Amino acid sequence: MAETVVKVTNLVKRYKELVALNNCNLDIKKGEVFGLLGPNGSGKTTTINCILSLLSYDSGEVEVFGQKMRAERNDLKKRIGVVMQDVAVFDELTVYENIDYFCSLYISDKATRRQYVEEAIDFVELNDFRKFFPKKLSGGLLRRLNIACGIAHKPELIILDEPTVAVDPQSRNKILEGITELNKRGATIIYTSHYMEEVEQICTRIQIMENGKGIALGTCDELKQQIKNTENVIVNMKKISDEHLDGLREINHVYDVKFAGDRLMIKCSGGKHNITHVLEFFDKNDIHYDRIYSELPTLNDVFLEITGKELRDKE
Amino acid sequence: MFFSMLLNNIKINIRNKELIGWCIIFPIVLGTLFYAGFGSIYDIQSTDPIPAAIVYDSEEGTGSEYRAMIEGVLGDIRYDDGTPMVECREASPEEADRLLDEKEISGYYVVHSLTDMELIIRSSNMKTSILSAILTGYNQNMDIVAKGLAKGLTEDEIRSAMTIGDYVKEQNLGGDSHDPYVAYFYNLIAMCCLMCIQTSLHIFPNIRASRSNLGKRHELSPGSQRVIMLASFLAATLVQICISQITLFYLICVLKINFGGNTGLIILTTVIGTFMASTIGLAIGSLRLKQSVLESIALMITVGGGFLSGLMYGDIKWKFELDFPIINRINPASVLSDAFYHLNINHGGKGYNYSLCYMLIVSIIFLTAGIIMSSKKSSKSL
Helix, strand or coil: CCCEEEEEEEEEEEECCEEEEEEEEEEEECCCEEEEECCCCCCHHHHHHHHCCCECCCEEEEEECCEECCCCCHHHHCCEEEECCCCCCCCCCCHHHHHHHHHHCCCCCHHHHHHHHHHHHHHCCCHHHCCCCHHHCCHHHHHHHHHHHHHCCCCCEEEEECCCCCCCHHHHHHHHHHHHHHHHCCCEEEEEECCHHHHHHHCCEEEEEECCEEEEEECHHHHHHCCCCCEEEEEECCCCCHHHHHHHHCCCCEEEEEEECCEEEEEECCCCCHHHHHHHHHHHCCCCCCEEEEECCCHHHHHHHHHCCCCCCCC | CHHHHHHHHHHHHHHCHHHHHHHHHHHHHHHHHHHHHHHHHHHHHHCCCEEEEEEECCHHHHCHHHHHHHHHHHHHCECCCCCECEEEEECCHHHHHHHHHCCCCCEEEEEEECCEEEEEECCCCHHHHHHHHHHHHHHHHHHHHHHHHHHCCCHHHHHHHCCCCCCCCCCCCCCCCCCCCHHHHHHHHHHHHHCHHHHHCCHHHHHCCCCCHHHHHHHHCCCCHHHHHHHHHHHHHHHHHHHHHHHHHHHHHHCCCCCCCCHHHHHHHHHHHHHHHHHHHHHHHCCCCCHHHHHHHHHHHHHHHHHHCCCCCCCHHHHHHHHCHHHHHHCHHHHHHHHHHHHHHHCCHHHHHHHHHHHHHHHHHHHHHHHHHCCCCCECCC
């Protein structure tokens, strides 16, 4: 069984009346890309801050690399790399100097540090920008610099707190590829996001958080299997009568039918030929439609079914 | 780690255009303005006679013997290099008014009698002030002449009793600089040193997770907070010391301000003053208050302290000295400018030693407080 890198037990954090973390538990194994998924305010960043001892907590325990984590545990901090939600670099230092500065907090040997900084610059593909000041970088490049500053010292545990917020799709893909690469090189990753596609793409295990605690845990497939929904048949059409909607509800394995905004959503549980059955129903009743397709449930469906609400606000 | 941090922090400070601009340009501009303002005084001292006119409006005044006496007295008033201070020409009242309107003369004297003369001016400036001072001196001297004649004194006896005042400068009791306006430049250097408060104010916010994102990064690292803090502190202090030396160089070598005293001790005083300011900024920055509040406190000490030490209004320091001397004893700007003053007047001495001790004690207290405050601990909220 893989070694536990981070263990959080019954963590409680209160801000006066507000309970930010309510008996939160985590058990993250070595080599995992562990996703913390949840809407804004669900407690993801608070959990990370408590794990890192930036925040004090009311009760519970946090262990990192099998040892109790405390603010003054520099030996443990040396093995951790953190990429924060907000970019934190010096505007007055160049790309190279910034990475070197933060790397110097971990690595004292100059030659080793130089090598690590070069590798970090290569890794985030900022070679052409090494002499640029942060203010001259685009949002995506700035995020990449932020990542380089957090991982240059080659940590065993890397915590990335929503590193792709406000990043263009191209840079986002680069960042996600980089995270996968870091994991391949042996780092354990904790990745927080409210972008379910990202979490689905890179995480080996996911904890969905809501109201300061985990509400579901498992691999992406395991999470999907936990819910009733196994397939969504989606039909784009102008209109459909209530009588026909009732007819659709009678089809085998269909458990929910909703029509809104020219879009008919038919949720199915089990069954292998659901789309065929729907097509047969349309033919039989001479119902016209523009397009019909089938989708497997997403993490959003998992979240929706567990909590009754969307994982993130519509953008 | 320390030297790497120090080097990077020096770069950060030097490349902070806003900070450097403010700390270098402001004192230099203010120094230049002071120089331009006081420069006219020095110019007057060295060369230009002040153009003026004399209007005789009485029978008594038109008598040749009196006229010779009046013109003789005015002609005796000279600059150090022997140039007459006033260049008088005789004019009718109408002509004098015209000359004054056309600014060909700075003012004119109306002689009603030998002992009754008045000055007509249109504006208030250094030249008219000197003309006014001359009038006061003249009236005093004429009073002596009148009394001397009444007593039957000889001309030599009367002349020896007369005083020709020094209308443009005061004489110090000791020291090397005889320039009364140099106090403004002392205050300027003091303020330049105190600007380090603004530089070191940002040290704690940059290393505290609860204060900034950079602070989070620093607290997440295994690096010692004290080492990070000391490297940032030393960098800010060194950069500001260089800035104060640039300002000092500009004042001494470019503007040729004579600070008097020992240049080495002047430099030492600016170094200690800057160090003290840096520790004050460090201590203020460690307070758990909003950044805007901290900046206001720092500004109050820098600019407010400068004001109380007489940077903008020279006499305020002496008013405090009479009523609330404690303000001058504890205001860093006053203590620092006092140190320069004592260096100039007494070449050091008790007053200088007090200023130096005060600055060192303040520095040690605040630096110790900063070191104690810079330990890692979890925050209740971020």
